[in-house]
Structure formats: structure tokens, C-alpha cells
Amino acid sequence: MNETLKKIKRSFLITAGIVLVIAAAGFYSYFIADTVETVINDTEVKRYNGNDTYLVFTDYGVLQNTDARYRFKFNSSDIQNTCIRLKGKKAEIKKYGWRIRPLSWYENIVAVEEIAPNQ
CATH class of the missing domain: 2.40.50.50 (OB fold (Dihydrolipoamide Acetyltransferase, E2P))
Known part of the structure; x- marks a missing residue:
């Protein structure tokens, strides 16, 4: 069970990081x-x-x-x-x-x- 939670947390952090990078690129391209x-x-x-x-x-x-x-x-x-x-x-x-x-x-x-x- 503990391993499953670690995998879910890791997947969430990777997904959040990707979304953050895409949002920053979109913000830059729209406002600059x-x-x-x-x-x-x-x-x-x-x-x-x-x-x-x-x-x-x-x-x-x-x-x-x-x-x-x-x-x-x-x-x-x-x-x-x-x-x-x-x-x-x-x-x-x-x-x-x-x-x-x-x-x-x-x-x-x-x-x-x-x-x-x-x-």
C-alpha cells in the first residue's frame, strides 16, 4: 500500500511539473x-x-x-x-x-x- 501511494505521489508531481512548464510557456508566448x-x-x-x-x-x-x-x-x-x-x-x-x-x-x-x- 505504501509503495502505491509513493507511485501516485510521484506521478502527480511529474504531471504537475509538466502542466506548470506548459502554463509558463503559454503565459510567456501570450504576454511577451x-x-x-x-x-x-x-x-x-x-x-x-x-x-x-x-x-x-x-x-x-x-x-x-x-x-x-x-x-x-x-x-x-x-x-x-x-x-x-x-x-x-x-x-x-x-x-x-x-x-x-x-x-x-x-x-x-x-x-x-x-x-x-x-x-
């Missing part, structure tokens, strides 16, 4: 911003649940541009204006989050900068 270089094709404003949501269509994929209080990001309108100005041009976009289509989740834009064309 990364950068992509892409062409901005179009922009759009959608209204969900009474809130305006800015969408940016790029060669990389569809990105969302909304304020994020926990990131102290309150400049979505300014970023959207930059995206409109850079339509058809190559841009460096800093973003975070995941794109999950069935849940209509988009990666959120943090910053946009134009990439100067090669001369």
Missing part, C-alpha cells in the same frame, strides 16, 4: 511581445458589444488594435492612424497574443513603424 515585418494591406473598424475594435489586415494575417489597460496602452487611435498612413507599405509591427479563429481572438498591436524602402 514579438515583432513581425509585413505589408499593411487594409484597415477596418468593427463594433463588438458596443466597443470599437480596430483591425489591421497584413500579409502576416489579421491583427487587432485595441487599448490594453494592463499594458498601459491607450493609443489605439494613434496606432490605427499610422496603419492607415502605411497602407501598402512595409512595416515593423510589435504585437502580442494569439490568433484563435473559433474564439475570434486576434493578436494585439503594440507599436507600428515604417520600414524604409531599400535604395
